[in-house]
Amino acid sequence: MITVKTFAQVRELSGCGQLQVPFEAGLDVASLILRLQQQSPAWHDALEGTVLCAVNQTLCDSSALLNENDEVAFFPPVTGG
Amino acid sequence: MITVKTFAQVRELSGCGQLQVPFEAGLDVASLILRLQQQSPAWHDALEGTVLCAVNQTLCDSSALLNENDEVAFFPPVTGG
Amino acid sequence: MFVQVSEADFSQQTLYDQLLAQCDKPAGAIVTFTGLVRDFNAQGPIDGLELEHYPGMTENALLQLVEQAVSRFSLANAAAVHRIGRLANHDQIVWVGCAATHRHHAFEGACFIMDTLKQAVPLWKKEYQHGAAQWVEPKASDDQAAMAWLKKIQ
């Protein structure tokens, strides 16, 4: 399984802070996004526009390949400091 | 009278931290230095090389004209901080 | 090196002392940066903010920046502290400290950590205004400041 986490606007728009999705060989970030966006209009909107992605807590781009048990997080550009 | 003050190496070399010299019309920093240097070998050495000058606590160059009751200070480049 | 991510407030003196006590070589120069919650935004006065973060990644990302600063600017030590949760106007929100042999390295280290923190650490601000809360938009000037460090020759 892949653990998906969301934060800030992405969490609010999707209505879901954390979920599990089944892993399949060859899955990359781009296809995970596509799969989530097909799930509901809420997820579609949540992952539109500028959304950053971290795999196992490291920033990645959408071509990153995933492995079983990975933690994938989606969130907007950060505004700390 | 003009009050002359010295600090750090200039004070040590001249052997004198403060003295009064008579004011005369037209006196500038350069001629004050000359007058002090003629006073003794110690003063000569003290005012050789890179020596900064402040008139009434403001940094000046040697062309600065002096007035009665001015305070003139001679010291080496500063090393605080 | 140390990082803290916590709801609790922090003490200037305690953090300064901790930074200095853990230096791995003699430090002659210490620079600290402290950020406070502003009481206004472009739309007018605000009433504090709420900080969301990504537990675990926030600490790791801060530690990475601190380690990068130490190695890039030959620091004797560096640290970063960030608060999360509900904060009132003027509350302390972030603290960065850098200790070095040379003062310009300490200045550059602290500036580097702050500039890159604003782009690489998963923290999000929501400002309270007129009873509602609104997510803060990233500033283009912050992006540019972070990018500038990438361009500088190391």
Next chain:
Amino acid sequence: MFVQVSEADFSQQTLYDQLLAQCDKPAGAIVTFTGLVRDFNAQGPIDGLELEHYPGMTENALLQLVEQAVSRFSLANAAAVHRIGRLANHDQIVWVGCAATHRHHAFEGACFIMDTLKQAVPLWKKEYQHGAAQWVEPKASDDQAAMAWLKKIQ
């Protein structure tokens, strides 16, 4: 704005609090610089130092730099503290604090005060080494850092 020239040690927390309390507009960013007595020079280990100054002019020169920093970088407040007399290795020797709306202004203000202090404030260090004391020579890098601020377009 405040300056202090004193033999007494100073407290980070007290100076920070004083800087912040006297801001004339809301400050979101505070940068502090602290200098400590080094325990070595080019000839080897030293045993503390003695600081001579020009009473009156030291305070005036510090205040001028602080005022220049506030006006040049639009600071909410700035302050500078310098110790004089006999200091031991690792003692605190100088503290500069700048508060601003924008963080880069606070960084620049503190860096400006330190760079120019090393050229324009009448303080002289004498280092103790092997039982003897020797006047410290100004560093060319300090001159260049101070000159750089003169060249920058205001």
